[in-house]
Amino acid sequence: MTTEKTTEPLWWGLFSAGGVVAAFLVPIHIVLVGFALPLGWISDSGALYRIWWVKLYLFILIVLPLYHWGHRHYFALNHMGLKSMSKLLAVLCYGGAIIGTAVTAWILLKV
């Protein structure tokens, strides 16, 4: 058996945490953002996005499911016959999630 250092546990941990966040928290936010606000069931001026702990919550809500996507998408594309370009896919999927993290942090700090 070869013991090789790998970053796999880190990505799997982020995938798993993202899956939990997506499962428990995302649907209610889709109802709020996609239906309740645009259709005028409730009104909002966006003032709550200036509260620091709301920002922290949103950071977790947005960033973790991005890693969930990255990990799942990487393996799904590999399973769909793109294994030959596995390295490029890893850069695109995990890199996309990392860039998403930076952009999310920047926007939340700017608001």
Added chain:
Amino acid sequence: MSGTRPDPSRLYRPKMPATWWLRKKSYFLFMLRELSSVFIALFLVVYLVQIYQLTKGPDAYIAFTQKLSSPGWILFHVVVLLFALYHSVTWFQSSAVVLPVRLGDRLVSRQTVTALHIVAWVIISLAVLILFLALRG
């Protein structure tokens, strides 16, 4: 124990057509579950763009919110919500398998563990809704 990896060129690699997941319903549902993460990520990007509007002022934020009332965006969110619900239910079902719950020496049934996840999910969703209603300006 140490060893070397076998020469990759000598490994057996079964050939799989790229459409293998269309052959069986269970394979197709597996791919659908993989795809749910794409729609969830897309929704979160739209949400982030909406929050970004606040850097241009509350008017830009409200204008963006109203833009989402077009039929195309409503359809987008219907599709996203269906995928998200599919992710939630399948995630709770697999959690019940991955993390079995024991009470004393008895194993709680998977159905019960999944049902408890759904109860927790409803409570969490209501809490988010109540907080949003309380904090919105």
